[in-house]
Amino acid sequence: MSSFNRRLFLFGCVAGLSACGFAPAYGPSGRANALQNTVRVDGPADRNDYLLTRALEDRLGRSSSPRYALSYAIETETESIAIAKNNATTRFNILGEVTFALRDLETAQVVSSGKVDSFTGYSASGTTVATQTAERDAQQRLMAILADQIMARLIAAAPGLPA
Template identity: 35%
Template sequence: MKRIAASLALALTLAGCGLRPLYGGAASPARSVLSQVQITPIAGQSGWLVGSALKDRLAAVEGSSPRYRLDIALDDSIIGLGVRRDDSITRERRTLRARYQLVDLSTGLTVVDDTAGSDAGVDVVGSEYATIAAEQSALERLSSILADKIVARIALYAQRSQAQ
């Protein structure tokens, strides 16, 4: 009996806290905005990877006219960290940073102007092929992480703009 009462009290407390799912329901503001975003082309291999990841996450409605435009500028860099006595590098850090702007096409105003980034460590081994493959794998992971951060920020904008 005490467990039932405690469960009921907990359920009532959580119901009144004001938390609601960001992507919940078909008519959620976040889902509505995310389906209306057009991504401008992004230069380079990293741009293609980030653009593809964003398209997968945004799920724009085919044939509909976009309400927003997403402009992204990427900075992809690799720096050496670990150095042996013979001055050869043993570890690298690959960093992918993005400055992105969400522009409302009806007004021309920038509604979100933000940055996102992530980095990954890469071991440099004796095989050049293995090192290049590890760098490429890191870029693919970073592109996915970056896309998740950008989509989350746009969804947060949609939620906040709906509340105002």
């Protein structure tokens, strides 16, 4: 009678992945290290810019001598998605889209660029203060989601590393 050994199976999977060149993105030799503390993110002009910049700097770090510059443009749109019988909107979606470009500061060439998009929702069925707080929280969540998507794209095309 044979029994399934989960530890042996998992060890075999990990060994197989490392043999094919797999390395964790944030590990010691991961692709994210090529960007860590080397990117200057454009300064914010409004609240959404600030939230996105803060989220990106949390992931990239802040560099005193950057090698790359990350510029971006944010577009958001709010749409009503639930309307009550009295014609009052009770739920909103915030749609967001960010176009970004990572430039090498020495050569001024664009190393990576792209566009990411997502959405979040919030309820408007409470008090005015609760609705405003929910909207601000939804904006913050949206910028964090978009920052994660930008990071995934940048890590996939990390400069100086083979794809």
